[in-house]
Amino acid sequence: MSLIEITEVKKRFGDNEVLKGINIDVEPGEVIAIIGRSGSGKSTLLRCINGLENIDEGSISVAGAQLLPDELHLKALRLKVGMIFQSFNLFPHLTAGRNVMLSQMVVKKTPRAEAEEMAKKMLERVGLSHKFDAYPDQLSGGQQQRVAIARALAMQPIALLCDEITSALDPELVNEVLAVVKELAAEGMTLMMVTHEMRFAREVCSRVVFMHQGRVHEIGPPEEVFSNPRTAELQQFLGVTH
Amino acid sequence: MNDFTTWDILRNLLLAARWTVLLSVVSFIGGGLVGALLLFLRIGKSRLGQIFVRFYVEIFQGTPLLMQLFLAFFGLGLFGIDVPAWLAAAVALILWSAAFLTEIWRGCVEAVARGQWEASSSLGMGYLQQMRYVILPQALRVAVPPTVGFSVQVVKGTALTSIIGFVELSKAGTMVTNATFEPFTVYGFVALIYFCLCWPLSKSSQILERKLNVAHRNH
């Protein structure tokens, strides 16, 4: 059984059909890169998997449990799947440490001391143990994104969804974030990441999904997809980004 | 001439100003409490609650405060309830303040970035948890300057209650004028006292706004 099963998923915004029947099965420990033009539905797909958008047709299941749009099922889903955003979305009124502690204490009812222990451990994991008491606006973009990763990891998810998590960063800060992601991948975390970092996708990912106009246009191991694109759309897309 | 000294005039006005202050405080705090309640209905999930509050706000923002005072004073009288002026004044001002404060605060809640909702959702928080730990703490900081600023409107609003016979600063001004025939002196003092009440409020609202703009942080 696959860890994440996406079957015939359709999503419309009004008349605009953004996902037109997506099928992807993700095995445990896989790292999937999702590439494609802006507007092709990459973010929407990730948001559907995390329940931030309701799907109109099809089904999504995570670790065998069907995604249902009521609060109880959503909460159960979100305990299993974490999400990292392009814009970090740290809580600006809380320190880095408190950012990582909050959801543990509020959602999982973890006692404070234990949550703090976990927060220290997770911040250490992303190389920021010395920033426990710093507020988000005292951190660089790269550091903020690493705190966001630590915050998601503290909930001990079985998979992470990353939506262009380096796109808002200055070029010199991209690598520190990618290094963290690479390490997670090496530790066996299941990852689905929308990215424009083709080199990273080639090095780290087990499969690459090329989305085009709301469909999975091509899917396969990176060597194949990058070296041997079959469709004109992918050839053009890779030509443009290279 | 008359035997009122300037000090007599001022003393009478200051005594009456106590009632202006008391009515302002009661209206502001009462309006804040009712306003908070309305806010939760307005941003809550119940459709009916939202509609009710929108309706409420439209009515109180769309009619003059003076009419609201008249309705509270004479309207309740129609039902055989004998409403003292102070009670009608307080009730009308509380309901009126609540409408404005709810709108101010709703704006502050909506000013919190969408990403904050999404991040806290993706971490598994429910609606009430998001509100309590993520959204309201941020909205509260934005809300302080306009809320303090609105208190000035409340102070000035109390002047209208003189018309239904509540003896506060303005009413006292009229009464003292009738006794002294020195309207310019008397109303000059009245205006000065209002200014002394309002200016520190609007000034601190400005300072708070600047401070919160400079330091986004919560330390």
Ligand SMILES: Nc1ncnc2c1ncn2[C@@H]1O[C@H](COP(=O)(O)OP(=O)(O)O)[C@@H](O)[C@H]1O
């Ligand atoms: N909340 C929304 N309401 C309406 N249309 C949306 C919404 N979110 C995304 N879309 C539309 O869906 C399409 C795909 O968007 P998105 O998934 O963000 O693409 P990508 O991430 O690949 O750039 C776009 O045409 C966008 O305008």
Ligand SMILES: [Mg+2]
């Ligand atoms: Mg996107």
